[in-house]
Amino acid sequence: MMKLSNNKILITGGASGIGLGLTERFVKENNTVIICGRRESALQEVADKYPSVITKTCDLSVAEERQNLYQWIASEHSDLTVLVNNAGIQQWMSVSDDDFFERAKQELAVNVEAPLHLTSLFMKLPSLNTVINVTSGLAFVPLTKVPVYSATKAFFHSFTLSLRALLNAKGIDVIEIIPPALNTDLGGKGLHDYAPPVSDFVNAVFEQLAQGKTELTFGFSEAMTKATPDDLRNAFNRMNAI
Numbered sequence: 158m159m160k161l162s163n164n165k166i167l168i169t170g171g172a173s174g175i176g177l178g179l180t181e182r183f184v185k186e187n188n189t190v191i192i193c194g195r196r197e198s199a200l201q202e203v204a205d206k207y208p209s210v211i212t213k214t215c216d217l218s219v220a221e222e223r224q225n226l227y228q229w230i231a232s233e234h235s236d237l238t239v240l241v242n243n244a245g246i247q248q249w250m251s252v253s254d255d256d257f258f259e260r261a262k263q264e265l266a267v268n269v270e271a272p273l274h275l276t277s278l279f280m281k282l283p284s285l286n287t288v289i290n291v292t293s294g295l296a297f298v299p300l301t302k303v304p305v306y307s308a309t310k311a312f313f314h315s316f317t318l319s320l321r322a323l324l325n326a327k328g329i330d331v332i333e334i335i336p337p338a339l340n341t342d343l344g345g346k347g348l349h350d351y352a353p354p355v356s357d358f359v360n361a362v363f364e365q366l367a368q369g370k371t372e373l374t375f376g377f378s379e380a381m382t383k384a385t386p387d388d389l390r391n392a393f394n395r396m397n398a399i
Contacts, residue, residue: 158369159287159330162187165237167230169217169275170244171210172199175291175336178355179241182363184209191234193217193226194244217244218266220274227278240279242272243291243334247306261305268309276320280329288324289332290317294378296335298392321371330371334362337377 166183170176171192183190184207193215194200200212211234215226230237245268248260272290279285296314299307314333321331339355358375365373374382384392 159239159332159366161363161366164239164287165189165191165234165284166239166241167191167193167234167237167279168241168243169271170194171241172196172203172212175334175339175355175358176241176243177203178359179243179362180210181207182359186363191230191237217271217275218263220270223271223274223278227275227281230279231282235282236284237279237282238284239287239289240275240285241289241291242275243289244271245291245306245309247303249302250305252304264305264309268306269312272313273316280324280327285329287330287332288320289334290320291334291336292317294335294337294374294381297378297381297384298389298396301397332366332371332373334373335375335378335382337375 166188168176168180171180172194180190180192191211193213195216197214204210204212216222246264248264250257250260292314293310295307296310317333324331339353339358361375362373
């Protein structure tokens with residue numbers, strides 16, 4: 158069971174959206190938090206507001222930068238206890254778009270390759286005791302407007318189930334955070350204005366962490382994890398107007 162305070166935590170994509178919500182709450186719970194992301198300005202904004210937060214600029218779509226991130230952590234923060242694989246990109250697109258494959262490759266690099274690579278690297282840290290993977294309710298029922306994103310989250314959910322079993326013998330906890338649509342800029346500004354606020358979701362996540370749960374859900378994602386095949390089929394038809 159993960160303790161909620163006195164950890165040293167790396168949160169990828171920790172400067173915005175769900176990552177920022179987790180950063181703020183982990184700081185409040187008396188943890189040392191390191192965040193990484195591509196945009197130095199966004200990282201600096203978080204550091205200005207929360208001076209204890211440590212920042213590192215890193216493009217997780219690039220294997221060499223992921224390797225450099227790990228080497229920096231191993232050298233400067235070798236007592237890291239928690240890796241949060243949160244960074245992700247969502248592209249609204251169709252398979253008929255001319256740039257479909259190029260954009261799909263970007264999503265695969267950030268949403269699949271990066272967390273797999275980071276997990277394999279950070280397992281080398283003797284202090285690591287928890288891996289938290291952020292997936293999505295769309296892992297269970299895809300939204301056709303974001304076909305590759307939905308598929309990457311289905312992949313990541315499946316991988317997380319295997320990872321939990323594989324790391325059990327090593328004493329490393331694997332926790333899956335399964336968010337629904339939330340009011341963030343994921344996919345583009347304004348696309349998720351209708352959705353619940355990140356703060357409500359984060360509060361629910363921490364309540365479940367305190368209870369020792371390893372699959373953390375909220376609203377739509379909770380319903381999807383408990384859905385029957387008929388429920389999933391009906392949800393798919395509703396969401397995609399088929």
